Amino acid sequence: MSFLSAEGVSHGYSPRRSLLRRRPAQPVLSEVSLEIEPGETLGLLGRSGCGKSTLARLLTGLETPSLGTVRFQGNALSSLDKPGWQAFRRQVQMVFQDPQNAVNPRLTVSDIISEPLIHLTDLDRAQQPARVAELLDAVGLARRFARRYPFELSGGQLQRVCIARALAPRPSLIVLDEAVSNLDLHLQLQMLELFTALQRDVGVAFLFVTHDLRLVERFCSRVLVMGAGRLVEDRPVTSPLTLTSPEGQALFQAVLPAFPVQMTSLRERLPLESVS
Template identity: 60%
Template sequence: MSLLSARNVSRIYRRVSLVGASKPTLVLNDISLDIAHGETVALLGRSGCGKSTLARLLLGLERPDSGEILFEGRSLVSLPKAEMPGFRRAVQMVFQDSVGAVDPRATIGTIVAEPLRHLLGLDGEALRARVADLLDKVGLDPRDAGKLPAQMSGGQLQRVCLARAFAPEPKLIVLDEAVSNLDLHLQIQMIALFERLREETGTAYLFVTHDIRLVERFCTRVLVMDEGRMVEEAPVTRPLALQSPAGRALREAVLPAYPRRIMPA
């Protein structure tokens, strides 16, 4: 059984202004996909092709206009309200904008503790110990729990967001362009961290990106989107061999390979 699936999903956006409603825009058109337990899948496509919209549907943040999203074989629409916290615990997300994803007035410890309180019911010393452990796992000092986001670098703050995502011990983490705002060195460090945590926990990833270099380093299977459609599915090879026009265009536009001297062993 797949962990998370989409079946013939379509999504239409309608904009309403003072002059009336605009023409409906078909953002996703008959999308189907499956993500297995422990799998690392890339969702590859140029900006504006519908990747982030699909990610929001998979997380239950939006509903499709047709088709359905299935979690372990059950439609999200039919999940009883009492079971939704279990889904929220099992499927987490790390966003591209780490600064915008956290409360600037909250301490790092409070940010990481949020899902531990609301999804696991931890408090007191057990909560503080778990926060310290999570910060340590993502390569931060447990003493960073007392800092504010403004006191952290961009790379450190993205690690905070990853610690928060791992806090409820999810089965799947959606990484929505989660390293695209980081420089080359930090991208390499974060990819290595994702892989280490996957090996330790068995967590699956959906890696939403437009960067083929990162797909080649991190993922085992790639799905290519173009203009709201799924146009190709392929195993990840080095170099990545894509056959669809959209895939070939991304291949031709790819940035230079990582310099060998800074590639991790």
């Protein structure tokens, strides 16, 4: 049984209503089926507007497909009761591309990371600060950042707070929706090292939504390619990465330069943030 799957999923969004007529929904996804196995690192590649982020939101239960079924450990999300949703939320976490819109600006970093600890774990309030400190260490932020507010952090720092929040309940799957795109190259590698260690040590699975072929080749074991709302290619990741679909070839035309040789080892560790 797959950990998370989509079966014939289609979805669309209704445009703004006209005063004269009701316009039909614009299709975004069409008959998408996929499976994510426990402990797998799956890449989801595609150009902007192809439906990657919409698919990620459907898989994490943030939206409901117009047609088809999303299943968690064999059970349709639409059939989950309250305990089932609690288990799903604990085991499936998501990190969004835009960290500014993913956090409450009135909460401190400690409060942001503690949210899933309060609602999805059995840790009492006395135990939560130690877990927050552990998570800040994991994403390379100094512990003093726990007292800061989002406006006091850079975009890259705030994204690492969001990654720490996703890690907090010890999930079985993390969906990364362009989650390292706004980090610099050093921090991208540091986060990939962290994700690789989590997969090795505790078997976390990842769905890595991106347009960056370099990161897929570095991090993923299997890759799906999307084009115009459909999955057009499914293949194991090789080095060098080979894609045969027209959509995959188009991504190669816009590929970023290779990682510098001196930065290709994921064993490199970076110091904690030194910003006061």
